[in-house]
Amino acid sequence: xxxxxxxxxxxxxxxxxxxxxAADQPVMLDPDxxxxxxxxxxxxxxxxxxxxxxMSHVAATWADGFRQFYPGVTVxxxxxxxxxxxxxxxxxxxxxxxxxxxxxxxxxxxxxxxKGHYPQVLAPCLERIAVYxxxxxxxxxxTLQQIDGIFxxxxxxxxxxxxxxxxxxxxxxxxxxxxxxxxRSGDTGSQVYFQEAVLLGGEFRTDxxxxxxxxxxxxxxxxxxxxxxxxxxxxxxxxxxxxxxAIQAGTPYVGVDSPEADAGHYPLVRPLQLVxxxxxxxxxxxxxxxxxxxxxxxxxxxxxxxxxxxxxxxRPANIALDAVGLGIxx
Amino acid sequence: MKIQLYLTATLxxxxxxxxxxxxxxxxxxxxxxxxxxxxTQNPYSPQYGPGFSTIPNTANPGLVIPGGTSINxxxxxxxxxxIQTISAVPTYTQPGVTPAVLPGTNGDFSSxxxxxxxxxxxxxxxxxxxxxxxxxxxxxxxYSKDTDTGVRIIQVVNGSAAQKAGLEANDVIVTVxxxxxxxxxxxxxxxxxxxxxxxDAEGWVSVLVQNNRxxxxxxxxxxxxxxxxSIDGNIVYRENYSxxxxxxxxxxxxxxxxxxxxxxxxxxxxxxxxxTVPIPFRLDYDPSLVDRNRIYQLYATITSGNQTLxxxxxxxxxxxxxxTTNVSxxxxxxxxxxxxxxxxxxxxxxxxxxxxxxxxxxxxxxxLELYVWQSHIDRGGSLNEARVxxxxxxxxxxxxxxxxVRFIQxxxxxILGQPASQAELSYWMGRMEFHHRLRPExxxxxxxxxxxxx
Numbered sequence: 025x026x027x028x029x030x031x032x033x034x035x036x037x038x039x040x041x042x043x044x045x046a047a048d049q050p051v052m053l054d055p056d057x058x059x060x061x062x063x064x065x066x067x068x069x070x071x072x073x074x075x076x077x078x079m080s081h082v083a084a085t086w087a088d089g090f091r092q093f094y095p096g097v098t099v100x101x102x103x104x105x106x107x108x109x110x111x112x113x114x115x116x117x118x119x120x121x122x123x124x125x126x127x128x129x130x131x132x133x134x135x136x137x138x139k140g141h142y143p144q145v146l147a148p149c150l151e152r153i154a155v156y157x158x159x160x161x162x163x164x165x166x167t168l169q170q171i172d173g174i175f176x177x178x179x180x181x182x183x184x185x186x187x188x189x190x191x192x193x194x195x196x197x198x199x200x201x202x203x204x205x206x207x208r209s210g211d212t213g214s215q216v217y218f219q220e221a222v223l224l225g226g227e228f229r230t231d232x233x234x235x236x237x238x239x240x241x242x243x244x245x246x247x248x249x250x251x252x253x254x255x256x257x258x259x260x261x262x263x264x265x266x267x268x269x270a271i272q273a274g275t276p277y278v279g280v281d282s283p284e285a286d287a288g289h290y291p292l293v294r295p296l297q298l299v300x301x302x303x304x305x306x307x308x309x310x311x312x313x314x315x316x317x318x319x320x321x322x323x324x325x326x327x328x329x330x331x332x333x334x335x336x337x338x339r340p341a342n343i344a345l346d347a348v349g350l351g352i353x354x
Numbered sequence: 355m356k357i358q359l360y361l362t363a364t365l366x367x368x369x370x371x372x373x374x375x376x377x378x379x380x381x382x383x384x385x386x387x388x389x390x391x392x393x394t395q396n397p398y399s400p401q402y403g404p405g406f407s408t409i410p411n412t413a414n415p416g417l418v419i420p421g422g423t424s425i426n427x428x429x430x431x432x433x434x435x436x437i438q439t440i441s442a443v444p445t446y447t448q449p450g451v452t453p454a455v456l457p458g459t460n461g462d463f464s465s466x467x468x469x470x471x472x473x474x475x476x477x478x479x480x481x482x483x484x485x486x487x488x489x490x491x492x493x494x495x496x497y498s499k500d501t502d503t504g505v506r507i508i509q510v511v512n513g514s515a516a517q518k519a520g521l522e523a524n525d526v527i528v529t530v531x532x533x534x535x536x537x538x539x540x541x542x543x544x545x546x547x548x549x550x551x552x553x554d555a556e557g558w559v560s561v562l563v564q565n566n567r568x569x570x571x572x573x574x575x576x577x578x579x580x581x582x583x584s585i586d587g588n589i590v591y592r593e594n595y596s597x598x599x600x601x602x603x604x605x606x607x608x609x610x611x612x613x614x615x616x617x618x619x620x621x622x623x624x625x626x627x628x629x630t631v632p633i634p635f636r637l638d639y640d641p642s643l644v645d646r647n648r649i650y651q652l653y654a655t656i657t658s659g660n661q662t663l664x665x666x667x668x669x670x671x672x673x674x675x676x677x678t679t680n681v682s683x684x685x686x687x688x689x690x691x692x693x694x695x696x697x698x699x700x701x702x703x704x705x706x707x708x709x710x711x712x713x714x715x716x717x718x719x720x721x722l723e724l725y726v727w728q729s730h731i732d733r734g735g736s737l738n739e740a741r742v743x744x745x746x747x748x749x750x751x752x753x754x755x756x757x758x759v760r761f762i763q764x765x766x767x768x769i770l771g772q773p774a775s776q777a778e779l780s781y782w783m784g785r786m787e788f789h790h791r792l793r794p795e796x797x798x799x800x801x802x803x804x805x806x807x808x
Contacts, residue, residue, distance in 0.1 A: 052725060056490065061618055061643065062611045081748055084794045088739075092616050103791055239756055258748040262716075286722050323618070329726045332747040343500075343542065351497050353511055354546045 053325055056338035058345070058352050060321030062314070068096035069311045075102075075109030075122030078213065078256075079296050082149055082331035083122055089327050090318050097311055106213060113299045114138050119312050121299030124151075125213035126220070144302040146344040147295035148319045150334040152257040153214060154266035154280040155292070156242065158249035163192060165268040165277030168291065171222050174252055175205045178226030189250070206233045206244050206253030214238075217294045218254055254292075257281060258332055285334075293334060302348045313350055320345050492549040492557055492578035493642075496521065504528040504536040504564065505545045515557075519576040524566035531559055553578050583641040585672055587681030588632035589654055591664050595687075596630055598658050603628055605635050605654040605683065607672070608733075609643070617651070617733055635683075650674055653732070654683050655700070662688045662700045703731050710744045714768060715753070738801065746793035758786050761793070765800055 073083050080103045087099035101122075104112065109121030110131040127145050135143045155171060157163060166174075173179050173186035186192060190199030207228065208215040219228065235241035238255040245251040246263040257280050260266055268277035271291050278284045278291070300316065302308060308316070318324045320342075325335035345351045495514020496507045504526040510516045527535055527545055531552035535545040545561075553559040557578035564571050589603060603625040608617040621639040637652075644650070651669035655662055664685035672681055688699050698706065707727045711719045719727065727740055744750065745765065754761040762782045766774035774782070782800065789795035 053722075059618055059620055059643075061609065062615065064611070064645075064647065078748075080792060081746065081794070084746075084792045085743065088794065093611070101790060101792055237756065239752065256748070259752050260749075261753070281720070283721060286720060326726045326729060329722050330730075330743045330747075332749055335722075339542075339544065342544075346499055349508070351499065351508075353514075354494055354496055354498055354505075354544075354549075 053322060053329075053335055054337040057322040057325055057335075057341055058317075058320065058338070060318050060323050062093040063310075065310075066096055067094040067311055067314060069098070071097060071099045071120070071311050071315055072118045073099065073101045073120050073122055074104050074112040074118035075299070076106045076124040076213075076296070077103050078106075078124040078151065079122040079149075082296070082328060082333055085327040085331040086315070086319055086324060089323060090315055093318075094311075094314070099315075109299050110135060110143060113143065113301050119301070119309075120315070123297045123299050124294070125216050127297075127299070139301065139303070141303050141305075144300040144348055145297050146300060146316070146320075146347065147297045147340070148324065148336060148344065149296050149328040149331075150293040150336065151296055152280050152285060152290055152334055153217065153254055153292040153294055154257050154260060155269060156245050156253050156255060156260075156264040157267055158245055158251060159263050159265050160249060161265060161267075163194075163267055165270055166192075167270045167273050168222060169272060171252075171269070172224070172226070174203050175207070175218070175228055175232065176223045176226045177229050178223065180224040180226040181222075201250050204233060204248055204251045205229055205231075206235060206241050206251050208238070208241065209234050209236070214255065214294065218292075221292060221294075256294075288334075288337070296333065300348055304349075307349060313348075316348060317345065317350055490546055490550055491581055492546075492553045492559075493581050493640075494521075494545070494549065494576065494578055498527075498545070500536045500542050500544070501526070502537045504534070506536075515576055515579045519574055521563065521574075521576075522566060526564040526566075527561050528564055528571065529562040532562075549578055579642075581640040581642070582638040583678070584636050584638050585652070585678045585681060586634070586636040587679070587683060588634050589656075589683045589685055590631045590633075591656075591685050591687065593687055597628055597656065597663070600658045601628055601656055601663065602626055602658070603633055603635070603654065603656050605637060605652060607637050607639050608651050608653055608669070609645075610649040610651070613649075616735070619729075619733070620650075644673055646674065652681065652683055654685050655732070656685060660701070660704070664688065665700060698737070700731065703737050704728060706737060707731075707740050707744075710741055714744050715749055738798075742794050742797045742801065746797045751793060758783060758791070762786070765797065769801070769806055770804055 071087075073087075080101055083101050087101065091097060091099065102108075102112070102118065106122070106124050109123040110127060111134075112118040113121040114135050121143075123145065127143065132142060155166060167183075169181040169183035170186060170192065172181040173183040173191075177185070179185055184191070186203055188199065189201045189203055192203075194201075205228075207218065210216075219225065233244060233251075235244060235253075238259050241253050241255055242259055242261065242264055245253050252267075257266070260281070266280045268279045268282075269291055270277045276284070278289050280290055280292075282290070284290065298316070298319070300308075300312070307313070319327075320336075325341070328335045342352060493515065495511035495516040497509040497511070498505045498507050500506075507516070507521060507523055507525050507527070509523055510521055529535060530545050530548035533543070533548050533552070535543045535548055537543075549559060557580060558575060559578060560573055560575050562571060562573050585607060589605065605623050605625070606619045607621040609620050610617045620643055621637045623635060623637050625633060625635060649671070650673040651671055652666070653669055654664075654666050656664040664687055666683060667686045668684075670681060670683050672678060688701065704724070704727065708719060708724075711717060711723075730740065731737070745768075750764075751761055754764045759779065762779055763774050765782075766772060766778065782796065785796055785799060786793075789799075
């Protein structure tokens with residue numbers, strides 16, 4: 025399982041570099057992101073991507089940008105869900121998988137057996153996960169420990185279980201009202217992410233309100249002001265409010281849609297990943313290699329913003345390129 | 355590693371070793387990609403997620419090189435000429451002398467890329483000259499992979515500093531100027547960062563290398579290649595006009611692979627505190643990137659707030675014809691529209707983008723989005739593509755209840771101002787299927803079909 029370790033490391037690094045040098049300077053992409061320079065040969069061929077629904081849009085944005093350099097390349101995207109991401113690369117139905125949840129150890133083992141090498145998972149973009157409350161809920165912010173206390177029975181972050189709004193300092197009529205946690209179902213990407221990142225692998229409350237999709241979840245919050253739920257930033261709407269999140273008591277609350285978040289300071293970001301078939305003994309085929317270089321370049325990261333996600337800084341981009349033998353010269 | 359360099363290397367290396375051992379622990383040093391959120395404050399940050407719950411102490415990379423013999427000697431370049439004495443290399447002494455000073459808090463690190471190492475305590479007011487973007491300056495010329503024992507060289511670039519120093523594939527760089535590189539306790543320390551920190555003004559730095567041929571360690575002085583060549587000149591305009599205090603000059607070097615392909619920005623510089631022309635500029639670029647078969651041009655703007663005052667109307671060719679110094683870049687006023695101008699000005703295009711954000715997403719673009727769309731337009735990207743993106747992103751789709759029928763109806767209502775008929779609805783649902791439910795394709799086709807594509 026060495027590969028899994030390396031993967032987690034990669035994910036950990038994603039958020040590790042600040043995107044800006046100072047809060048009062050304009051927010052920019054990391055200036056050290058590699059410049060994508062097209063190769064002189066006119067690439068031709070087909071590039072098939074398959075997997076995550078969440079990622080299909082950003083993948084289409086990359087495909088459009090890439091085709092401007094290489095009109096002879098056809099990029100197809102099959103929206104089959106993250107479930108199919110690894111298997112479709114394994115069977116050769118797709119060149120690159122789109123995976124918006126962590127890869128499972130079963131998938132890694134199965135892939136290794138079939139191909140003789142491990143799948144390579146790279147994270148080229150991030151989705152900010154917001155903690156939503158009813159629009160009239162006045163709460164100023166929540167710490168990760170408090171969020172853990174709201175959603176879990178395990179409270180692995182060391183706080184107390186939070187079951188009533190009074191425990192969060194709400195006075196009067198609010199104080200005795202229950203906090204109603206809302207989530208998705210067990211195996212959805214954002215649920216798994218939240219469980220690992222916020223609950224530190226702990227257990228959700230048994231009375232968690234499960235919703236079949238994010239829109240239903242947000243509707244639940246709109247209809248019950250006692251609710252707290254989580255979903256991607258793109259689900260924000262006027263009936264709910266995204267609560268600023270602090271890493272711990274005493275550190276600043278960071279809004280999910282603030283300049284600080286643009287600078288990489290918002291703590292809840294979910295990596296969206298590519299599954300690459302990289303045999304370490306062989307170079308990648310030219311079209312795949314150029315596409316990956318494009319994605320991890322400055323323009324590829326501008327595409328990430330266009331598609332509504334958060335870009336990565338230069339360092340993890342370089343590590344990802346190194347991992348598939350496309351590293352830039354040092 | 356080629357053996358003939360061994361002797362020089364050992365002699366000089368020992369001297370460097372002595373010079374660097376004293377401050378192998380450097381409180382200013384942090385691992386590559388260190389978070390702006392300090393390690394001590396977020397021991398359980400979810401950012402480090404499953405399997406990466408520990409953030410190492412950033413203070414000590416962990417390696418102290420066992421003491422070497424002190425030879426206060428001279429070292430030599432690849433032709434055997436003496437270069438300079440070790441004690442004259444300023445960057446070798448500063449970190450040790452002022453251990454409490456963090457990078458970025460003084461001018462010592464002006465040539466260093468601070469992106470990865472700035473610490474949050476010094477965030478406000480930190481920074482180098484306003485708006486200039488720091489890029490890495492030095493290059494060894496290797497493709498490499500970080501490992502637990504150091505940075506393993508995969509390939510050496512022809513004609514590079516690495517080749518001149520005798521480095522070969524499978525040699526492992528263990529330390530740079532005494533600082534361990536590669537993965538140290540699971541944390542990557544990029545050798546490129548150490549080059550920036552420790553190379554002297556000429557690019558000299560010592561590296562401890564494990565020779566692939568015999569497994570022995572040896573210290574090797576290397577003169578790194580500079581990534582910077584420069585283009586300099588003046589930006590001028592014809593008008594008799596004083597720039598406002600808020601004026602910002604942006605100048606970029608662009609490369610185009612062939613006519614019609616989108617340009618790529620190789621280098622960019624932002625200049626502030628200007629009042630009038632001529633505005634001298636210097637753009638640093640990496641000479642190894644230049645390909646004689648491609649087109650190189652300068653593009654410049656002068657903006658104030660959200661308003662473009664001047665821009666280059668004709669790109670200025672450089673490099674190919676040997677033009678790299680004293681280049682005159684004429685920017686023209688955007689206040690006067692060109693006779694017979696058919697296209698929207700730079701600002702008008704951005705206003706249109708902002709308008710679409712407001713109409714379709716019911717919010718203003720975020721600063722990063724503004725930046726990205728401005729850069730899209732500046733590179734000659736089409737306004738239609740911006741509209742396609744805004745109408746097809748997840749946010750717009752979620753506002754359409756993440757429902758294909760509702761999405762098609764929204765397109766009709768917002769673009770045509772009328773609801774979709776049953777026939778239109780089923781036609782476009784068919785197109786959704788055809789395009790594998792990829793919304794950008796559908797929106798692009800829709801805008802084309804209703805005559806709204808520009």
